[in-house]
Amino acid sequence: MKYGAAFASVALYTCTFTVAAAFSRISLVRRQQQITSNVSPRNLRAWSLSLIKESELLEKIREGVSEAGFEEAWKGSVDEITSFVGIDVEHAEMCLAQALEWKAWAMAPSPTFRKYIKTKEPIVRELKDNLSWMVGKPLQLEIELLKQGILQFPGVYLVDSQVSFEKAISCAPIEYKSIECFRNQLAADLSILKNTYNCDTAEEGCAGNCGSCWVTYGNKKL
Known part of the structure; x- marks a missing residue:
């Protein structure tokens, strides 16, 4: 009898979980349909590109940087950011990419569009001087605030x-x-x-x- 009750409880739990998961999937599908139905054809591609995994985007960025011959300077700049404010490598790369227009370059829908994006060369010395200036006079910004500034507004706090x-x-x-x-x-x-x-x-x-x-x-x- 005890085993029968236990089995019934497990079955009920499994059934409840399955139904909840099904409703969750239905809700997700409906939400996706609502989003895509509200996106204009012009912006649909941009919206789709925003779903690219960050790791895939970083790979594109790194490929572009390497092809431009900036790989060593890129790594040196990322190292400078991580050591100066304590941001992890991936976030440091993404912030640097946004500041130097490499993120926009990587998200461009075609090589034709990429031609119109003016990416910048990473220069380690300039980046280091920029970070040092931020914590010196006249601003004397605390490291934690500089870190948040880089994460929120990389184009202003890195260049x-x-x-x-x-x-x-x-x-x-x-x-x-x-x-x-x-x-x-x-x-x-x-x-x-x-x-x-x-x-x-x-x-x-x-x-x-x-x-x-x-x-x-x-x-x-x-």
Whole structure:
């Protein structure tokens, strides 16, 4: 009798699990159908490319870097990032690839499109100087904040960061004009380093630079 009850319990559990799994698969299929039905034909390919596994994307990036003759400089740059801020190799590579346009190159749908993407050569010395500048004066960014900045905004925190800072503070609103105020705000919000335009003060006015504009940044905070 005991064995019969135990068998019945196992059977009930198995049945319940199977039904739940089936509903889960149905839900996933429906969700995928909803997503693809809402994606326009123009963006469908881009959406599909976003599903490429990161490992496969990295392989494409490495192949492109190697073919361009930058393999040694690439490895040296990745090593510099990992040792400086403690990011693992894969994340360091992906951040570097995004900063130097190799990620965009690898995700391009065809060789024709890749011709129009201006990838950059990794230069170890420039990268090292850039990272050292970020933790020195005037910003004196803590290593953990620099790490987060690289992960979130690699194009700004790995390449020409001093140029970005000088542009950002030169057109910043009055409340961020001083080094101290800018530094304090940067510690609270790492995105401000990419605010290199201000349509309120620029002669051109709004020139389509909303993604890097202080006014847009201020409006988002409201």
